[in-house]
Amino acid sequence: MGLGVIGVASIIEVAKLAGVSPSTVSRVINEKSYVKQEIRDKVMALVQETGYVPDNAARSMVLKRNFTVGVVLPETFNMFQRQLFSTIERFLEAFGYRTLFFFVKWEPESESKCLRRLKSEKLDGIIMIHEVTDPEFYEYLAAAPAPVVLCTFDREGYDFPAVHVNEDAASQAATRHLIGLGHRNIGLISGSQFTFGAQRAAGYRSALEAAGIPVDEERIILVPTYSPEEGRAGMHELLARGRNLTAVFAATDELAIGAIRALYEVGLNAPGDISIIGIDDLDISAYLSPGLTTVRQPILEMGRMTAEVISGLIAGEDFQHHPLVFGHRLIVRESSRALASGSNGD
Amino acid sequence: MGLGVIGVASIIEVAKLAGVSPSTVSRVINEKSYVKQEIRDKVMALVQETGYVPDNAARSMVLKRNFTVGVVLPETFNMFQRQLFSTIERFLEAFGYRTLFFFVKWEPESESKCLRRLKSEKLDGIIMIHEVTDPEFYEYLAAAPAPVVLCTFDREGYDFPAVHVNEDAASQAATRHLIGLGHRNIGLISGSQFTFGAQRAAGYRSALEAAGIPVDEERIILVPTYSPEEGRAGMHELLARGRNLTAVFAATDELAIGAIRALYEVGLNAPGDISIIGIDDLDISAYLSPGLTTVRQPILEMGRMTAEVISGLIAGEDFQHHPLVFGHRLIVRESSRALASGSNGD
DNA sequence: GTGAAAGCGCTAACAC
DNA sequence: GTGTTAGCGCTTTCAC
Numbered sequence: 001m002g003l004g005v006i007g008v009a010s011i012i013e014v015a016k017l018a019g020v021s022p023s024t025v026s027r028v029i030n031e032k033s034y035v036k037q038e039i040r041d042k043v044m045a046l047v048q049e050t051g052y053v054p055d056n057a058a059r060s061m062v063l064k065r066n067f068t069v070g071v072v073l074p075e076t077f078n079m080f081q082r083q084l085f086s087t088i089e090r091f092l093e094a095f096g097y098r099t100l101f102f103f104v105k106w107e108p109e110s111e112s113k114c115l116r117r118l119k120s121e122k123l124d125g126i127i128m129i130h131e132v133t134d135p136e137f138y139e140y141l142a143a144a145p146a147p148v149v150l151c152t153f154d155r156e157g158y159d160f161p162a163v164h165v166n167e168d169a170a171s172q173a174a175t176r177h178l179i180g181l182g183h184r185n186i187g188l189i190s191g192s193q194f195t196f197g198a199q200r201a202a203g204y205r206s207a208l209e210a211a212g213i214p215v216d217e218e219r220i221i222l223v224p225t226y227s228p229e230e231g232r233a234g235m236h237e238l239l240a241r242g243r244n245l246t247a248v249f250a251a252t253d254e255l256a257i258g259a260i261r262a263l264y265e266v267g268l269n270a271p272g273d274i275s276i277i278g279i280d281d282l283d284i285s286a287y288l289s290p291g292l293t294t295v296r297q298p299i300l301e302m303g304r305m306t307a308e309v310i311s312g313l314i315a316g317e318d319f320q321h322h323p324l325v326f327g328h329r330l331i332v333r334e335s336s337r338a339l340a341s342g343s344n345g346d
Numbered sequence: 347m348g349l350g351v352i353g354v355a356s357i358i359e360v361a362k363l364a365g366v367s368p369s370t371v372s373r374v375i376n377e378k379s380y381v382k383q384e385i386r387d388k389v390m391a392l393v394q395e396t397g398y399v400p401d402n403a404a405r406s407m408v409l410k411r412n413f414t415v416g417v418v419l420p421e422t423f424n425m426f427q428r429q430l431f432s433t434i435e436r437f438l439e440a441f442g443y444r445t446l447f448f449f450v451k452w453e454p455e456s457e458s459k460c461l462r463r464l465k466s467e468k469l470d471g472i473i474m475i476h477e478v479t480d481p482e483f484y485e486y487l488a489a490a491p492a493p494v495v496l497c498t499f500d501r502e503g504y505d506f507p508a509v510h511v512n513e514d515a516a517s518q519a520a521t522r523h524l525i526g527l528g529h530r531n532i533g534l535i536s537g538s539q540f541t542f543g544a545q546r547a548a549g550y551r552s553a554l555e556a557a558g559i560p561v562d563e564e565r566i567i568l569v570p571t572y573s574p575e576e577g578r579a580g581m582h583e584l585l586a587r588g589r590n591l592t593a594v595f596a597a598t599d600e601l602a603i604g605a606i607r608a609l610y611e612v613g614l615n616a617p618g619d620i621s622i623i624g625i626d627d628l629d630i631s632a633y634l635s636p637g638l639t640t641v642r643q644p645i646l647e648m649g650r651m652t653a654e655v656i657s658g659l660i661a662g663e664d665f666q667h668h669p670l671v672f673g674h675r676l677i678v679r680e681s682s683r684a685l686a687s688g689s690n691g692d
Numbered sequence: 693g694t695g696a697a698a699g700c701g702c703t704a705a706c707a708c
Numbered sequence: 709g710t711g712t713t714a715g716c717g718c719t720t721t722c723a724c
Contacts, residue, residue, distance in 0.1 A: 010701060021711045026703060036709065053466040057412065058701035061403040061716050075432060082428060086421060089449060098463075101447060103435060117444075120399040228633035257633050264635035284630065287574035287603050289610035356717060367695045372719055382693065404717035407700050 009050040017050070018043045029054065065124055068098050069310060072114060073129040075103040078226070078254055079282040080299070081129055084151065087303025088127060095311040097124065104130060106193070106225075111137055125310040127151055128160075131194045147313035151306045153195055161313070163306045163324045165297045167196050170328035171203025172210075174249050174277045174295045177330055179211045182339035183247035183275060187219040189234040189259060190251035191226050200251040200279065219243050226251065231258025232265075239266065245274055246339050253278035253285050253294055260288070260335065275336035279328075291333030298326050355396040363396070364389045375400065412468055414444050415656060418460060419475040421449040424572070424600055425628045426645070427475055430497065433649025434473060441657040443470065450476060452539070452571075457483055471656040473497055474506075477540045493659035497652045499541055507659070509652045509670045511643045513542050516674035517549025518556075520595050520623045520641045523676055525557045528685035529593035529621060533565040535580040535605060536597035537572050546597040546625065565589050572597065577604025578611075585612065591620055592685050599624035599631050599640055606634070606681065621682035625674075637679030644672050 015022040020039060027035050028043040035043075046052070060066045069092055073081055089099045100121060104114040111134045118126065118140075125146050131153045132138075141148045142158055154162035178186050188204045191197035201220065208215050218241050223230035231250055235258065238245060250256035256278030260270050270276040270290060278285070281296035305322065313319060361368040366385060373381050374389040381389075392398070406412045415438055419427055435445045446467060450460040457480045464472065464486075471492050477499045478484075487494045488504055500508035524532050534550045537543035547566065554561050564587050569576035577596055581604065584591060596602035602624030606616050616622040616636060624631070627642035651668065659665060 011703095012701075022701085023703075023712080024710060027710085030703085032703090034709070039710090051465070053462075055407070055468060055701055056466060057403045057407040057468070058716090059703080061401070061407060061701080061718090062703050064716075066403065075436070077428075079425065082423075086449065089447075090421075098446070100444070101435075103432065116399060119397065120402055122401060122403065228630065232633065257630065261633045261635050261637075269635070284574065284603065287578065287607045288634070289607050289615070291607075357719095358717075368717090369696080369719075370694060373694085376719080378719090380693065385693085401717055404700090405719080407702090407717080408719050410700075 009052040011052070011054065014043065014046050014050060014052050017046050060122070064122075066098075066122055067096060068100050068121065068123055069125040069127060069314075070100050070102055070118060070121060070123040071127045071129060072102045072104060072118070072132070075105045075110075076225075076227075077103075077129075078252075079284060080253070080280045080297070081152075083283065083299050084303050085129060087300055088129075088151070088307050091304050091307030092311070095307060097311065097314075104132065108134060115140060125149070125314045127306055127310055128153075131155075147310060149306055149310045149313070151302065161309050161319055161322075161324060163302050163309065163326070165302070165326045165328055167199035168203040168206070170279055170295045170297070171200040171249070171251070172207040173328060173330050174279055175204045175207035176211070177277060177293070177332070178247040178249060178275060178336065179207065179213070181247070181275065181336060182341075184213055184339075185216075185219070185244050185246050186213075187221070187238045187243070187245045187248040188251070189221050189223060189231060189238065189248060189255050191224065191230070191255075192222045193225055197222065197226075197251060204249055216243060219245065223255070226255055228254050228258035228261065231255035232262045233258070235259040235262035236265075247275040247277075247336065250276060250278045253280040253282045253292060256292055256294070256335070257285075257288065260290075260292075270335045271337040275339075277336050281331050285331075286333065288335075290335045293333045293336040294331050296329045296331050298329070302326055355398040357398070357400065360389065360392050360396055360398050363392050406468075411470055413442060414446050414467065414469055415471040415473060415660075416446050416448055416464055416467060416469040417473045417475060418448045418450060418464070418478070421451045421456075422571075422573075423449075423475075424598075425630060426599070426626045426643070427498075429629065429645050430649050431475060433646055434475075434497070434653050437650050437653030438657070441653060443657065443660075450478065454480060461486060471495070471660050473652055473656055474499075477501075493656060495652055495656045495659070497648065507655050507665055507668075507670060509648050509655065509672070511648070511672045511674055513545035514549040514552070516625055516641045516643070517546040517595070517597070518553040519674060519676050520625060521550045521553035522557070523623060523639070523678070524593040524595060524621060524682065525553065525559070527593070527621065527682060528687075530559055530685075531562075531565070531590050531592050532559075533567070533584045533589070533591045533594040534597070535567050535569060535577055535584065535594060535601050537570065537576070537601075538568045539571055543568065543572075543597060550595055562589060565591065569601070572601055574600050574604035574607065577601035578608045579604070581605035581608035582612075593621040593623075593682065596622060596624045599626040599628045599638060602638055602640070602681070603631075603634065606636075606638075616681045617683040621685075623682050627677050631677075632679065634681075636681045639679045639682040640677050642675045642677050644675070648672055 011022045015025045102114050104110050111132050123146050126148045128150045148160050150160045150162040190201045221234045223234045250259050278294040281294045285292040357368045361371045448460050450456050457478045472494045474496045494506050496506045496508040536547045567580045569580045596605050624640040627640045631638040
């Protein structure tokens with residue numbers, strides 16, 4: 001374990017101890033060019049002994065690189081995003097980058113603060129897991145010196161690589177699942193925040209139309225965020241409208257959890273009274289009682305792809321148009337069930 | 347919004363444009379010493395216009411500080427830890443520090459890799475939200491040039507400031523809640539990982555003993571991790587042992603969620619057949635159906651305290667012995683209920 | 693009140 | 709193969 005003096009050694013001291021120049025020590029450490037075996041061994045031994053670790057700040061100053069990728073995500077990130085960013089972090093680390101997280105609130109001031117911090121970090125790359133509102137933010141990103149990858153959404157008018165699921169297809173699949181179970185009076189709880197809220201609502205509409213079921217606007221509710229609380233409130237509102245719902249498609253699993261909760265509060269249950277389906281397939285969704293029927297986004301693949309694309313871009317590779325739009329997978333559990341004949345409420 | 351040349355401006359260019367020296371620009375930005383109002387205004391205007399932001403690497407090199415606090419947490423961090431670290435991050439940012447996360451897996455190799463990375467970062471402070479196993483890790487921490495604060499646990503033999511809840515009191519409260527409801531046949535699902543698993547089990551035992559209820563070892567199960575899956579498996583095992591349980595104390599909410607799931611899988615339910623209580627009070631716990639009865643840890647206060655202590659320490663303040671051990675709060679929801687008389691299974 | 697100059701720790705030319 | 713030198717962008721004495 002050696003002396004283990006804690007990180008006080010600089011490259012100069014190691015060089016002195018080894019009786020060589022700092023450049024040589026640098027060469028040994030970075031394996032840039034050949035150094036005589038004997039010297040190399042000696043230096044390595046000293047590095048061990050002194051516990052020398054290169055100073056990142058000095059290194060990144062001269063290299064003009066930080067080996068750091070910034071990840072912007074909502075301060076209130078949910079479990080889906082949590083899984084996504086862990087995955088991204090893991091792959092990024094494997095590629096030799098450290099990850100710096102930027103949590104941003106859903107308010108202009110927070111976004112501009114984030115933007116300032118982003119600028120000061122001289123990042124090698126930026127991953128957006130959060131769809132900010134400020135147009136200036138995207139302008140900066142587009143002109144930024146570092147590559148940018150969007151994850152879980154796309155932005156019209158820019159050509160950032162964007163890793164995301166086909167929202168329309170996913171929500172059509174969710175709606176079709178309910179239709180296939182015999183449901184006709186299907187409600188929707190989606191959100192007005194972020195692009196995907198509208199996209200998922202659109203998928204719901206087109207699936208209904210494709211099945212020849214008229215869209216009843218009273219069965220659609222758009223809540224401000226995607227939290228369980230909003231799902232709960234949305235479901236209560238839907239119930240209050242008395243549209244004889246037998247099924248509800250919640251645009252996210254968290255919304256679905258809240259919706260089931262609302263049912264519970266009024267003495268109803270899923271799927272007994274109303275079938276529920278979500279989107280995301282959070283870790284927890286399989287452990288709910290009833291287990292949540294949902295549409296899974298391939299988190300692992302999306303995270304890996306995001307990390308791969310950004311590191312390729314950083315390395316200067318041309319952006320090959322990877323297939324960046326991912327497919328979904330329907331996961332049927334217990335919160336949805338076939339409509340008992342004659343019980344469609346009409 | 348001005349020229350907005352992307353972060354290419356250096357302090358020298360701003361100085362040239364303003365017709366002053368770099369030192370003056372530095373003084374204006376850092377408000378270190380007085381600069382004539384006129385010049386100050388001019389410089390500030392240029393800073394705006396050029397979008398100049400000081401380079402962190404250069405800054406930290408000369409200042410010999412990174413303004414960075416490292417937070418070590420488990421790669422599989424749960425929702426409780428997620429809330430905790432968001433809180434810490436927010437306060438740290440308010441104090442002017444950026445947060446660098448170190449996710450570590452539950453394996454020796456991952457811990458030593460984390461240790462290496464920790465060393466190379468020249469952190470101003472280190473917060474441990476994860477109880478690593480490697481003794482060497484703690485040795486490093488104890489000798490580290492930067493202050494260290496433990497959060498959610500304590501480590502015998504060291505005198506790191508440790509922010510955590512009184513585990514014994516919290517789990518006694520949970521157990522007593524069940525006892526107060528008339529339950530006598532109370533199971534326990536806790537874990538063998540981390541110190542708190544044993545602590546919570548101890549609280550369970552002493553509460554039982556205090557109530558004159560003999561501890562039945564067959565009603566206690568220790569699972570390897572604290573995931574819903576383990577809670578589910580643990581509950582199935584408990585059920586299989588046929589000890590006429592009417593209530594179960596799960597050492598974490600995630601464990602409790604899994605336990606309820608297990609009940610659901612065999613056609614039982616909480617609280618109808620078995621009452622369930624957890625510890626943590628995750629965001630999601632209130633939205634389950636039934637809502638989970640649990641013991642809340644004051645996440646916000648703990649996070650704030652952690653950030654305050656570390657920033658005080660970094661600023662060179664002597665460590666005043668703050669009250670670092672927090673109290674809990676029983677949150678009664680629907681997963682627990684009074685034992686119907688005569689239904690105690692014996 | 694402001695400028696000049698030194699230097700933080702490192703790497704990359706460029707000599708030798 | 710290895711040493712010398714310059715310089716990354718910033719802050720901070722020290723002059724003025």
